[in-house]
Amino acid sequence: MNVLIIGAGAAGNVVAKKCAMNRDIFKSIHLASRTLSKCEKIKNECKRFLNEDIEIHQLDADNVAETVVLIKKVKPDLVINMALPYQDLAIMDACLETKVNYMDTANYEPIDEAKFEYHWQWAYQDKFKKAGIVAILGCGFDPGQTNIYCAYAQKNLFDEIHEIDIIDCNAGNHGQAFATNFNPEINLREVTQCGKYWENGKWIETGPLEFRKMIDYPEVGEKASYLLYHEELESLVQNIKGLKRIRFWMTFGDEYIKHMEVLQNVGMTRIDPVIHNGVEIVPIQFLKTLLPEPSSLAENYTGKTSIGCIMTGVKGGKKKTILIYNVCDHAQTHKEVQAQAVSYTTGVPPVTGAIMLAKGFWGKEPGVWNVEQLDPDPFMAEVAKQGLPWHVKELKEGLGELTERRKDKKAA
Numbered sequence: 100m101n102v103l104i105i106g107a108g109a110a111g112n113v114v115a116k117k118c119a120m121n122r123d124i125f126k127s128i129h130l131a132s133r134t135l136s137k138c139e140k141i142k143n144e145c146k147r148f149l150n151e152d153i154e155i156h157q158l159d160a161d162n163v164a165e166t167v168v169l170i171k172k173v174k175p176d177l178v179i180n181m182a183l184p185y186q187d188l189a190i191m192d193a194c195l196e197t198k199v200n201y202m203d204t205a206n207y208e209p210i211d212e213a214k215f216e217y218h219w220q221w222a223y224q225d226k227f228k229k230a231g232i233v234a235i236l237g238c239g240f241d242p243g244q245t246n247i248y249c250a251y252a253q254k255n256l257f258d259e260i261h262e263i264d265i266i267d268c269n270a271g272n273h274g275q276a277f278a279t280n281f282n283p284e285i286n287l288r289e290v291t292q293c294g295k296y297w298e299n300g301k302w303i304e305t306g307p308l309e310f311r312k313m314i315d316y317p318e319v320g321e322k323a324s325y326l327l328y329h330e331e332l333e334s335l336v337q338n339i340k341g342l343k344r345i346r347f348w349m350t351f352g353d354e355y356i357k358h359m360e361v362l363q364n365v366g367m368t369r370i371d372p373v374i375h376n377g378v379e380i381v382p383i384q385f386l387k388t389l390l391p392e393p394s395s396l397a398e399n400y401t402g403k404t405s406i407g408c409i410m411t412g413v414k415g416g417k418k419k420t421i422l423i424y425n426v427c428d429h430a431q432t433h434k435e436v437q438a439q440a441v442s443y444t445t446g447v448p449p450v451t452g453a454i455m456l457a458k459g460f461w462g463k464e465p466g467v468w469n470v471e472q473l474d475p476d477p478f479m480a481e482v483a484k485q486g487l488p489w490h491v492k493e494l495k496e497g498l499g500e501l502t503e504r505r506k507d508k509k510a511a
């Protein structure tokens with residue numbers, strides 16, 4: 100397979116290096132990004148640490164014509180979009196024009212509205228079918244691996260799944276007062292908006308981080324976790340049969356919440372333009388410039404991520420609850436690919452998905468697919484070999500009802 104990776108950020112670094120570690124599959128590896136020096140750094144590290152060479156290119160992926168020219172030049176079998184959600188539709192358009200398969204890890208988001216929904220990308224279904232190519236959406240960890248845990252459980256462990264709680268914990272320490280583990284702009288847009296979960300056929304909105312729960316994470320222990328809206332909920336509601344409730348939880352430390360709330364209160368997370376000294380600026384974009392790049396956190400990062408899905412359902416008439424999860428160590432991922440564990444857990448699944456396409460397990464039917472619509476079994480076998488081993492644990496019960504409410508955070 101020839102692969103073109105777009106986006107040389109924290110997660111793009113992992114994708115490029117993991118492809119280089121699978122040379123039997125990826126014959127030629129191209130990395131393109133807005134800032135060429137970031138591609139150069141990754142190319143140099145591939146040479147230095149892996150003794151592998153990759154090709155690099157400067158590209159503004161918002162410009163469809165420019166992307167089409169690059170695709171025609173490098174002739175990839177697959178484009179992996181590791182840039183930002185803003186570029187999804189432009190890169191999908193370029194893939195359609197050149198009839199090349201597409202994959203990403205985050206759904207489209209308009210830059211002027213913090214609203215991540217699949218309908219913009221699902222609207223490409225007929226066009227991709229007609230062109231005879233696939234678009235594989237949301238193939239990171241969450242979304243991505245978490246959707247595949249659900250698909251695997253639906254296929255192999257349950258007759259019907261009734262409740263899912265996706266639990267995402269980063270118990271690492273990067274030593275910074277405030278930093279985000281993936282792109283700061285995208286991260287803060289996600290965390291500051293209202294929460295939402297799905298129950299008995301209805302979406303229920305909550306205030307931002309309104310509900311809190313202590314959750315016991317494997318290898319990490321009990322951590323305060325907050326209910327958020329996360330994009331995989333939208334597709335899982337459609338693709339897991341018999342589902343009655345699905346929620347998403349993420350851990351945040353008190354320091355992170357304190358900083359985030361202050362930034363929000365003073366208007367630094369605003370996504371609309373304001374005039375500053377006669378110049379138009381978008382506060383959240385300025386804030387991104389000030390904050391550490393997620394890729395810069397990797398060195399000296401300690402601790403682990405622990406992410407998985409708690410699922411309750413029935414098998415053979417009996418109720419059961421299981422947790423499928425992965426634990427990933429920041430120091431180990433830094434040693435392997437000079438990345439922290441959040442970038443690593445984001446970057447390994449798209450490489451595994453690309454291997455699924457190369458080996459013909461996925462991509463048999465053209466169209467636009469969320470990963471849980473594809474065969475989970477070969478992916479689960481491969482992803483463990485690629486660095487994200489997974490485990491299944493029987494639990495006595497699920498997470499239960501929402502209890503601890505932060506009253507000042509009530510939905511408007």
Ligand code: NDP
Binds near residue numbers: 134204205444
């Ligand atoms: P970074 O900010 O570290 O990297 C993004 C990269 O994309 C940067 O190198 C940036 O270039 C490049 N880029 C931005 N705009 C363009 C453009 N118009 N043309 C070409 N390149 C561009 O972010 P991360 O690596 O942390 O995240 C990458 C993606 O992964 C995001 O979409 C994020 O939402 C997603 N993600 C998914 C997760 C999952 O589990 N599913 C988890 C974490 C992240 P420049 O350096 O010039 O700014």
